[in-house]
Amino acid sequence: MREIVLDTETTGLDPFQGHRLVEIGCIELVNRIPSGQSFHRYLNPERDVPSEAAAIHGLSSEFLKDKPFFTEIVDDLVAFIGDAPLVAHNALFDLAFLNAELERVGKTLVPRDDDLCTRYGIDNSRRTKHGALLDAELLAEVYLELIGARQAQLILVDVGTSAIGAPAGPVPIRVRPTALAVRLTADERDAHLAFVATLGEGAIWCDYLEVRRPGVNA
Incomplete structure (x- = not known):
């Protein structure tokens, strides 16, 4: 099973008021374990970055002026996401901006019905500014903890039943030879x-x- 943990940073709160994406970060999970593959881009929003937004994510207009436009990275982004379900801390916010950007370039991203969007508070003490890729990494950790996937190799069986379904014999009590x-x-x-x-x-x-x-x- 392949899933994409997604986070974005923007110039403001509402894409319908002209605000744009300035950063996209994605982490790939395969069978609920980070695969090591990621997608990360800073973007030129083609407008100013309000000081209030820059204070949150630390991305200024000066820093972003030589970064690629969304239209230059959209094909790589769509290819990376593919048809995988998306996991997002604030799905309505992130997808609203992502879909607005896609609409501008004549593309659409239709979320699948089984997209898993987790709204969960993330301990952000590891950084002083928001960052899309770091937020995606933090959210990936939280998501894996929530679903218990860190125990992916753990096999639980009913008492009296072996892992292959046959009745299990008495379980010997093991005593440590040396305290x-x-x-x-x-x-x-x-x-x-x-x-x-x-x-x-x-x-x-x-x-x-x-x-x-x-x-x-x-």
Whole structure:
């Protein structure tokens, strides 16, 4: 299964008021795992970039003036997306701008009914400015976490049934021959004992940590 994680940056909020794309970033997922293939372009919007927009994504009119026009990259973009479902943080926004740009050059992008568009808050502490490719990478990570695809090789079977469908025999209990070394420092152990002591004498932890009453027993 092939999917494309998409993000865009623009000159404003509404393509119907003359605002344009200034950056497109795409990440390819194959079977819900990043393939390493990406598509990334900065674009000359053929208009000014308002200071409010530049403050968000850091792309100024000066920076974009020598970048290609959308019409110059559209064929490569359409070829990269192909017929893959799109995953976008703000699908209505991104697709509105993308379709507006495509319409200007006489092309259309019709989203498939099964396009998966995920609206999920992304921790953006990894960057100080928005960036289409970085946002797409972050969204790809979030999407994979949401669908649990990082466990793609994990096979779960019902209790009593083997992976090939035959009744499974008793599962042997494996005992570690040598106990693992304690990794807690003395300060960490004392802090934990002090916390357990605040839970009261009835706390189940007391049976294991030998904390029988308020106070700390080393």
